[in-house]
Amino acid sequence: MNMNTFRFVNIFFKLLWTRLLIVRHQLLAKLINIQIWSVCTLVIFGHVIQAFGLAGDFGIFQLASIIATAGLFENYGNIATIIMDFAGEQSIGYYLTLPATPSVVLFSTACAYACVGTFLSLSMILLGKIVFYSSLNLASIAWIKLLVITVLANLFYGILAQAIAAHVGTVAKIGNVWSRFIFPLWFLGGFQFSWAAIHKVCAPLAYVLLANPITYIMEGTRAAVLGQQDFFSWWTCMAMLSIFTLGSWLIAYNRMQKRLDFV
Amino acid sequence: MNEILLSIKNIKKRYGTKEALKGVTLDIYKGEILGLLGVNGAGKTTLSSIIATLHPPTEGDIEFEGTSIYNDIASYRFNLGFCPQKPNLNPMLTLEQNLRLSGSYYQLSSEQIEERLKLLVEQFELMPYLHQKASVLSGGYKQRFMIVRSLMHNPKLVLLDEPTVALDPHIRRQLWTKIKELKKSGVTVLLTTHYLDEAEQLSDRVCVLDQGRIKLIDTPENLKADFKMNNLEDVFIALMQQDTSDNIEGAL
Numbered sequence: 001m002n003m004n005t006f007r008f009v010n011i012f013f014k015l016l017w018t019r020l021l022i023v024r025h026q027l028l029a030k031l032i033n034i035q036i037w038s039v040c041t042l043v044i045f046g047h048v049i050q051a052f053g054l055a056g057d058f059g060i061f062q063l064a065s066i067i068a069t070a071g072l073f074e075n076y077g078n079i080a081t082i083i084m085d086f087a088g089e090q091s092i093g094y095y096l097t098l099p100a101t102p103s104v105v106l107f108s109t110a111c112a113y114a115c116v117g118t119f120l121s122l123s124m125i126l127l128g129k130i131v132f133y134s135s136l137n138l139a140s141i142a143w144i145k146l147l148v149i150t151v152l153a154n155l156f157y158g159i160l161a162q163a164i165a166a167h168v169g170t171v172a173k174i175g176n177v178w179s180r181f182i183f184p185l186w187f188l189g190g191f192q193f194s195w196a197a198i199h200k201v202c203a204p205l206a207y208v209l210l211a212n213p214i215t216y217i218m219e220g221t222r223a224a225v226l227g228q229q230d231f232f233s234w235w236t237c238m239a240m241l242s243i244f245t246l247g248s249w250l251i252a253y254n255r256m257q258k259r260l261d262f263v
Numbered sequence: 264m265n266e267i268l269l270s271i272k273n274i275k276k277r278y279g280t281k282e283a284l285k286g287v288t289l290d291i292y293k294g295e296i297l298g299l300l301g302v303n304g305a306g307k308t309t310l311s312s313i314i315a316t317l318h319p320p321t322e323g324d325i326e327f328e329g330t331s332i333y334n335d336i337a338s339y340r341f342n343l344g345f346c347p348q349k350p351n352l353n354p355m356l357t358l359e360q361n362l363r364l365s366g367s368y369y370q371l372s373s374e375q376i377e378e379r380l381k382l383l384v385e386q387f388e389l390m391p392y393l394h395q396k397a398s399v400l401s402g403g404y405k406q407r408f409m410i411v412r413s414l415m416h417n418p419k420l421v422l423l424d425e426p427t428v429a430l431d432p433h434i435r436r437q438l439w440t441k442i443k444e445l446k447k448s449g450v451t452v453l454l455t456t457h458y459l460d461e462a463e464q465l466s467d468r469v470c471v472l473d474q475g476r477i478k479l480i481d482t483p484e485n486l487k488a489d490f491k492m493n494n495l496e497d498v499f500i501a502l503m504q505q506d507t508s509d510n511i512e513g514a515l
């Protein structure tokens with residue numbers, strides 16, 4: 001490891017620490033926000049909607065979906081923060097003049113978002129246990145697989161946040177983030193259905209949905225929480241998600257370079 | 264002969280079809296304060312952003328102590344302190360946290376951070392504000408903290424981009440004293456400003472940029488003598504009028 005690489009690694013951890021110091025003041029508020037949304041969803045889908053003929057275990061299925069996408073919802077705020085920084089204080093400008101590369105700065109930001117997203121995602125398990133109690137068997141969860149896919153999914157979301165923010169660019173267009181990016185990714189990513197289920201109903205649509213990275217996050221998380229049967233192989237999901245994460249990184253870096261014109 | 268610290272060689276910057284800098288060549292000497300002047304849109308902030316490595320030039324090179332900064336940009340950044348026009352201290356952190364983190368990014372040890380923090384906070388009279396958040400500070404104090412942050416790692420060159428813009432006159436004067444103290448401590452300063460009194464008071468040399476080109480560069484005394492004017496403001500106005508007349512003649 002040469003001197004510059006050592007410095008870059010060091011600065012990466014310092015920047016990550018800085019971001020976490022900043023976010024700790026907002027963590028409780030973030031937790032409350034996501035819990036409100038999740039409690040409403042889980043109570044309705046776990047205890048109410050069965051009266052309309054839905055399967056009894058659909059609530060647990062939804063819990064896995066919420067674990068998979070808590071970080072995606074958190075992303076809306078992250079994207080808005082990045083866009084407002086472009087227009088306002090431009091703190092990114094300070095970080096980009098530090099003795100590191102732009103990759104170090106951007107990746108540390110994505111990792112900080114991933115840490116927060118992972119925390120929020122995993123906090124859903126406790127909530128799920130409260131809402132479903134004995135219906136949720138914690139011993140049947142593949143914990144390592146769940147942790148690994150949750151971290152990678154949230155890293156993907158963190159990188160995606162920068163790609164979307166750089167693409168959208170201005171405060172006036174923040175409204176586009178939800179309708180044009182987050183909602184379609186989430187809703188067509190299989191929040192309420194597995195890929196196998198949609199394949200039975202409409203195979204062409206199911207094949208189109210293979211291009212949506214959220215599909216693999218949902219399927220991989222369900223494989224870890226609910227068991228491998230009925231879902232994509234966890235390993236396939238990890239492989240596909242790694243490819244999407246790498247692709248998003250290249251897009252995010254490129255878009256950020258165009259937006260910020262950094263060296 | 265003064266020793267050259269930074270050599271700017273034929274720097275050009277284009278944004279689409281607009282050419283913000285049209286070939287700027289300039290040497291900055293060790294230990295001097297160089298005032299960079301110009302009307303709005305002259306290219307001052309573009310040039311200082313390129314020197315700060317915030318943006319790349321479209322063409323040209325910058326040498327720091329004889330070596331291109333683009334060969335090892337991280338090493339150059341260790342020698343550079345940049346205080347941008349907009350204060351961008353982190354508002355969620357205390358000022359002490361902002362400064363300590365800044366020192367840590369530049370690989371200072373805890374002892375070095377402690378030492379620099381104590382020295383600079385005393386020098387800039389900021390002790391009472393250290394535990395407050397940036398969001399509660401007035402513009403003048405924010406600016407002082409910005410300068411202190413840019414000095415935490417003891418850089419050889421400091422870029423101050425309009426450090427006194429929108430500040431009250433007495434606060435500006437206080438900052439001038441601090442900038443003069445920087446020069447005394449051996450730091451080279453590139454001061455971007457459109458306050459001509461400020462440039463005259465602080466600069467060893469002034470460089471006037473106009474439409475992306477260097478119009479002239481000299482000491483304030485020589486400029487006043489050449490133009491037979493009493494202050495730099497009159498020199499600047501004469502220079503701009505001369506430029507306007509040239510343009511009208513050219514058009515006719």
